[in-house]
Amino acid sequence: MTASCGGNGAQMRQQLETLEQQNRSGEQMLNDSLAESLVAYFDRHGNANERMRARYILGRTYYCLGELPRALETYYEAADCADTTAADCDFAKLSRIHAQSAAVFHLQVQPRSQLKELRLAEYYAKKGKDTLMAIECYAQQADAYDYLHNADSVIVVRECVAQQFMNIDRSNRAAQTLGSAITSALEKKDIVRAKKYMHLYESESGLFDVQGNIEEGRETYYYAKGQYYLTINELDSAERMFRKELRDGKDLNNQIAGCKGLQEVFVHRVISDSIAKYAMLSYQLNDSAYSLSEMQNVQQLQASYNYNYHKFFAKQKDFEAKIAWLISIIVIVISILLLWAFFKRYYLFRNIALDYRLRNANITRRLHQMAKNQPIQYPTFMDWQELRLLVEKEIPTFYQIVHSTLESPLSDMEYDVCLATRVQLSPIEISKLKQCSPSSITKIRKKLLQVIFMKDGNSEDFDKEIIKIGMVKRFHFI
Numbered sequence: 001m002t003a004s005c006g007g008n009g010a011q012m013r014q015q016l017e018t019l020e021q022q023n024r025s026g027e028q029m030l031n032d033s034l035a036e037s038l039v040a041y042f043d044r045h046g047n048a049n050e051r052m053r054a055r056y057i058l059g060r061t062y063y064c065l066g067e068l069p070r071a072l073e074t075y076y077e078a079a080d081c082a083d084t085t086a087a088d089c090d091f092a093k094l095s096r097i098h099a100q101s102a103a104v105f106h107l108q109v110q111p112r113s114q115l116k117e118l119r120l121a122e123y124y125a126k127k128g129k130d131t132l133m134a135i136e137c138y139a140q141q142a143d144a145y146d147y148l149h150n151a152d153s154v155i156v157v158r159e160c161v162a163q164q165f166m167n168i169d170r171s172n173r174a175a176q177t178l179g180s181a182i183t184s185a186l187e188k189k190d191i192v193r194a195k196k197y198m199h200l201y202e203s204e205s206g207l208f209d210v211q212g213n214i215e216e217g218r219e220t221y222y223y224a225k226g227q228y229y230l231t232i233n234e235l236d237s238a239e240r241m242f243r244k245e246l247r248d249g250k251d252l253n254n255q256i257a258g259c260k261g262l263q264e265v266f267v268h269r270v271i272s273d274s275i276a277k278y279a280m281l282s283y284q285l286n287d288s289a290y291s292l293s294e295m296q297n298v299q300q301l302q303a304s305y306n307y308n309y310h311k312f313f314a315k316q317k318d319f320e321a322k323i324a325w326l327i328s329i330i331v332i333v334i335s336i337l338l339l340w341a342f343f344k345r346y347y348l349f350r351n352i353a354l355d356y357r358l359r360n361a362n363i364t365r366r367l368h369q370m371a372k373n374q375p376i377q378y379p380t381f382m383d384w385q386e387l388r389l390l391v392e393k394e395i396p397t398f399y400q401i402v403h404s405t406l407e408s409p410l411s412d413m414e415y416d417v418c419l420a421t422r423v424q425l426s427p428i429e430i431s432k433l434k435q436c437s438p439s440s441i442t443k444i445r446k447k448l449l450q451v452i453f454m455k456d457g458n459s460e461d462f463d464k465e466i467i468k469i470g471m472v473k474r475f476h477f478i
Helices: 009-024 032-045 048-064 068-081 091-107 111-127 131-147 151-167 171-179 182-187 191-204 220-231 235-248 252-269 272-314 318-360 362-372 381-394 398-403 412-422 427-433 438-453 459-468
Strands: none
Touching: 009 032, 009 048, 032 048, 048 068, 048 091, 068 091, 091 111, 091 131, 111 131, 131 151, 151 171, 151 182, 171 191, 182 191, 182 220, 191 220, 220 235, 220 252, 235 252, 252 272, 252 381, 272 398, 318 362, 318 381, 362 381, 362 427, 381 398, 381 412, 398 412, 412 427, 412 438, 412 459, 427 438, 438 459
């Protein structure tokens, strides 16, 4: 389908309406030449609403082609076309323009910009008397608050939205909305509210069959329900939910959530082998999910680049083609540098965060204080057990790594020295807490360096090796 800017007004309006119907039906919008010709025509011959509508369709086309920055710029231009002082201003269309801008910011993980656009979308939907659109735009604000880890705002928004859906006799949408707030309620330790949300979600959302199974594609609910059971210490029920998610949820998100949930169950049960197993599975799945996400992003960027590059290349002479080739090399180099910088910073912050949690945990600070007290206050068996749970929760593979080269497990004294060293208690503090001489602790550390890491060296070398456990290695390009 083609169009020229010389078409008469009736033909151009008919083509615009045809594209708008295509957009409403959810079809892919891929004919940017047609959309651009409509924008050019209505810029000269159309009114404010028509200029806005044409640019909105062009923005949707760029979005479908994967050109998100260009789509966002076009949405802004479309919004600027609106004459909000005019009696016939198409506020409903203006609302959708801001909602689409919010969708781009959501994909780019910019929740504050997303919030700003959703508030404008809600405002103009109300002005356009589009009640359902206004509610939906308000509801989506909860997703942005979720990105910002603001559980209170998520709950407030979800409950307000649910009430608004009830006011227009959409009880199923109200229940679905509250179902999205379960994890926020659990984050706030509000068990009563979480249980209420789950009951409404299961009984009124229309998403569950008679056996209580949720419809395909929504299996992450089992993770939320498993977290609820974990919170009230019903570990068998929690385990059942997490295993159900692993069984029924086929995508990576469900598999990751199921493994993470089972890891938490076994942390509560203090079963080290199972903790390590599901921690490793979770790590591997997270790595796969991250690689998939990066691949999709690269493909999206590459598709956008290829589209514009080939269009440009066809019009250029040989010399200009060489310039385009050089530009593409520069873009690739910059992308590699940015990727390298991202991974370097990412691993640095992960390691810093891990050490911070270990060094500033309640049990670590308590052990420091015990060693300083005069007279010395010696830790109980439960104190050492709490330290062990801390380290093995933060580093699920710690026990396995420490014992991987040994024929028999370490003694309690030796393993406690490993744990205390990993949270960076000093050798003097360890000797005081274990009621032995500093020289004894030094000998134990030298021995552990040999039996665990199979290296010769002094006790300080042992400290360096044990502190490396749990640290993420730096990223290297292959």
